[in-house]
Amino acid sequence: MALSKAVAENTEVGRAGILDAAALLFGRHGYGAVSLRMIAEAAGIKAGSIYYHFASKDAIIAEILDVGIRAVHDEVRDRITALRADASARDVFRAVLRGHLYALLEHGDYTSANVRIFGQVPPAVRNANLPVRRAYEGFLDDLLSDLQASGAISSDVNLPRFRLLLIGALNATLEWFDPQKGGAEALADDYADIILNGVLAKTGDKT
Amino acid sequence: MALSKAVAENTEVGRAGILDAAALLFGRHGYGAVSLRMIAEAAGIKAGSIYYHFASKDAIIAEILDVGIRAVHDEVRDRITALRADASARDVFRAVLRGHLYALLEHGDYTSANVRIFGQVPPAVRNANLPVRRAYEGFLDDLLSDLQASGAISSDVNLPRFRLLLIGALNATLEWFDPQKGGAEALADDYADIILNGVLAKTGDKT
DNA sequence: GTCTATATCTGGATAGAC
DNA sequence: GTCTATCCAGATATAGAC
DSSP: OOSOHHHHTTOOOHHHHHHHHHHHHHHHHOTTTOOHHHHHHHHTSOGGGHHHHOSSHHHHHHHHHHHHHHHHHHHHHHHHHTSOTTOOHHHHHHHHHHHHHIIIIISOHHHHHHHHHGGGSOHHHHHHHHHHHHHHHHHHHHHHHHHHHTTSBOTTSOHHHHHHHHHHHHHHGGGTOOGGGSOHHHHHHHHHHHHHHOSBOOTTOOO | OOSOHHHHTTOOOHHHHHHHHHHHHHHHHOTTTOOHHHHHHHHTSOGGGHHHHOSSHHHHHHHHHHHHHHHHHHHHHHHHHTSOTTOOHHHHHHHHHHHHHIIIIISOHHHHHHHHHGGGSOHHHHHHHHHHHHHHHHHHHHHHHHHHHTTSBOTTSOHHHHHHHHHHHHHHGGGTOOGGGSOHHHHHHHHHHHHHHOSBOOTTOOO
């Protein structure tokens, strides 16, 4: 019996337990479909007790949204930082996609909850999450901008638009990804190849 | 006063009016946030009257989801059919993206409602929409398969995965598209260029 | 085909005991 | 810090008049 009481009962205590339970439920069922009573049950407490830790349902959502974005941002930043100084553009690009998809698909209910419910929450909650979103988007824009300045990414590419295409394609994987049919990092490399090279057959190719 | 009563009052009558109002509201605010009272008010009737036309809220949703997919499917199919026999692979690909984005972004609350709320509706409603979805996916897969068989799309590309990337990127445009900053078809062509050519600078390029 | 009125349920949130 | 009990608003859905 080396398991902690929390793990053994599949619940966690207090604030953190409520947040974890809520993130899981929101990501699975959507904002409107999850009640405070459901969250309380999953956390192993009663609904009324939630209000000792949070002022409202929206306060819970708001925190989950912020944590979710920071988790991807941190994961991608760490992987970029860990690259060697002579890393190629393909290496950098792969690190971004691997970090983003790993955080989204295999590590963290908060990130997937963010992607799924951001469009469903009240406008005030959405607005509160915007600064954290903008920070991540700015980080990606800077990265892509460097790649274009160095000549790796074609100067024809409209970067803001390309970033939207990229993030849209990555986040959409959440709807169909099945970890039993291959990991997030293999998927990231496939996506990186398609987006870097394009799908058109090269006329001089004879592989 | 050549305007019909329905147009003048910004409402439509009966079944079609309820569906139109519901599609608009669901697409804007999400499944859980839209009540029958809101739909009724937008349609110019009272909530109870809805039950003369529909058995339940879910029956309304189910019909909207199906119509939404058929609208994209029809739009894309018509554009492909209208192509000349000697159309290039780029022409075909552009027609797909233009049709999909036009139906999604500029023509039809049903399609955008589908993309936005599909993940929020009860499982039974989702399942009911699957055959129509599968038909559109199959249509796209056949099209891409032809392009690959003819040598236009590289044989390295995993088609089912590429289709998921493509649809994911296209549907995500709904979250940020602003018709005042350029139309859906210009956006489609930009996306087509990025995906066909890739973003990597060609080493022999000197445009 | 639409109305009014209402039954029934479930949601978020609060108060006070322990 | 969690409980029980409850208030109140809003939801879907129904019944019957017109």
